[in-house]
Amino acid sequence: MYGPDSRVPGTYAANCVLARRMAERDVRFIQLYHRGWDQHNNLPRDIQLQCKGVDQPSAALIQDLKQRGLLEDTLVIWAGEFGRPPYWPGNVIGTNYGRDHHEKCFTIWMAGGGIKPGVSYGETDDYSYNIAEDPVHVHDLQATILHCLGIDHTRLTYKFQGRHFRLTDIAGEVVKKVLV
Numbered sequence: 632m633y634g635p636d637s638r639v640p641g642t643y644a645a646n647c648v649l650a651r652r653m654a655e656r657d658v659r660f661i662q663l664y665h666r667g668w669d670q671h672n673n674l675p676r677d678i679q680l681q682c683k684g685v686d687q688p689s690a691a692l693i694q695d696l697k698q699r700g701l702l703e704d705t706l707v708i709w710a711g712e713f714g715r716p717p718y719w720p721g722n723v724i725g726t727n728y729g730r731d732h733h734e735k736c737f738t739i740w741m742a743g744g745g746i747k748p749g750v751s752y753g754e755t756d757d758y759s760y761n762i763a764e765d766p767v768h769v770h771d772l773q774a775t776i777l778h779c780l781g782i783d784h785t786r787l788t789y790k791f792q793g794r795h796f797r798l799t800d801i802a803g804e805v806v807k808k809v810l811v
Contacts, residue, residue, distance in 0.1 A: 634687040644688035651695050654705050668711060671729040693742050706744025706779045713737055717759040736762045745779040747811050770803035778805045
């Protein structure tokens with residue numbers, strides 16, 4: 632189900648199987664890394680290789696968690712730290728081109744743990760450059776994740792230099808439209 636790489640230790644597929652096993656044993660936080668997404672060069676070849684390594688195992692993890700009755704209580708988040716612009720600012724030489732970093736908008740996906748299945752939220756303009764509809768600030772994302780974990784982000788505070796801080800700073804609203 633997870634693909635042929637699931638039997639190769641250290642691969643993303645094997646780590647997805649390991650993550651499922653850890654979830655079965657009530658491990659509260661599991662983080663998987665899959666490096667090498669920074670395609671500034673050779674994008675057409677490299678992105679195919681990256682996707683080939685993660686698509687089947689990611690889908691299998693969600694399906695496996697659901698079949699075992701674990702998805703309802705397990706929040707799965709697939710994200711990076713920034714997006715990619717829809718263009719390459721450098722010279723295109725055959726297949727040797729890539730994409731730069733783009734902080735204005737990017738996509739993540741979430742499943743299980745109180746997230747409504749099949750929902751798409753937010754929209755970019757026709758060029759995928761700017762947010763056109765339903766922006767989600769990082770503080771809103773954090774508030775939503777904390778809500779799914781059963782934590783009220785407005786009460787999760789710590790004191791530093793005489794001021795109370797929280798993970799969502801003084802902002803952050805739960806994105807209720809993505810919740811079950």
